[in-house]
Amino acid sequence: MNSASHGAGRAMSRTATKNSFTWSEAKKFLAERDVVLISAGLDEVPMGYKDIHKVMAAQKDLVEVIARFDPKLVKMAPEEQPRGKRNRRNRQR
Numbered sequence: 001m002n003s004a005s006h007g008a009g010r011a012m013s014r015t016a017t018k019n020s021f022t023w024s025e026a027k028k029f030l031a032e033r034d035v036v037l038i039s040a041g042l043d044e045v046p047m048g049y050k051d052i053h054k055v056m057a058a059q060k061d062l063v064e065v066i067a068r069f070d071p072k073l074v075k076m077a078p079e080e081q082p083r084g085k086r087n088r089r090n091r092q093r
Contacts, residue, residue, distance in 0.1 A: 003062065003063070004056070004059045004063040005055060005059065007049070007052075008051065008055045009049065009050050009055065010049055010050070011048060011049055012048045014043035014048070015043070017042070017043050017047070017048030018041075018042045018043045020047075020048075021045050021047055021048070022042075025045075026045040026047070029045070029046060030046070030074075034072065035071055035072055035073070036073045036074070037074050038073065038074065039075055039078040039079075040074060040075075040078070040079070041076070041077065041078065041080065042079060
């Protein structure tokens with residue numbers, strides 16, 4: 001069917017990622033790759049994911065790589081607010 005993984009997959013759990021990296025590290029990593037971050041939670045930083053080159057190499061018998069796309073802009077759900085900081089309307093739900 002010539003199908004491959006849609007992404008690299010996580011190398012670390014969301015909690016482990018949040019506990020292992022800082023926003024300073026993440027912003028440096030993204031800046032070095034010329035990626036603009038609009039919003040995301042710390043649990044989504046790239047360092048928490050598997051190496052895409054290794055993942056694709058493991059699938060070489062399934063697909064032929066014909067192109068590589070590098071993100072230049074990232075927009076994900078913003079980091080969740082701590083429970084005490086949510087507005088009144090959200091607390092009533």
